[in-house]
Amino acid sequence: GAVVSQHPSRVICKSGTSVKIECRSLDFQATTMFWYRQFPKKSLMLMATSNEGSKATYEQGVEKDKFLINHASLTLSTLTVTSAHPEDSSFYICSAPRLAGVEQYFGPGTRLTVT
């Protein structure tokens, strides 16, 4: 069964509003989680590393003020897309390493559409 969940699976929002996406590890604790963005027919692009108890680490070119990440607990990380614009429309996926990184599991993804 799934070991990482995401909510919501799909969201449509209006331009200028903010959207929060949750990522949960279901049966293990994750001090680190990762957020990816995936464009159609493209591979995953790492956006940021979410760290429990400390600030997120963002990849080069990713606006930290636009993509707010909060690692609220050992099983929950949230990504908030602030003041969303149509170009933010994408498929967002989170992942969490398990067993000291031996395995890394991905959530089912969230399809964001900004109108």
Added chain:
Amino acid sequence: EDQVTQSPEALRLQEGESSSLNCSYTVSGLRGLFWYRQDPGKGPEFLFTLYSAGEEKEKERLKATLTKKESFLHITAPKPEDSATYLCAVNSGGSNYKLTFGKGTLLTVNP
């Protein structure tokens, strides 16, 4: 900088026609090589982690192998339900487990 190159970009097979997907990598120090399967509109599904040259792992019709420069995902007698994008990723260490992905191979198995 870690680099992962997958080939071919796309592969069409007939049901039962075995083949292999390639993943070439360049890392400063390999901590793990991961294979995932991704269906359209879904997150990647974990398949295997390989750690050292010579290691092999199997799951149903899939077998992954690893050398010092590349990994192969062998698909034996594929079925249409094996159709998906197969992603390869590497972790080169550090205190986190950040993965660098290849662009994937889109596999289509025709009945």
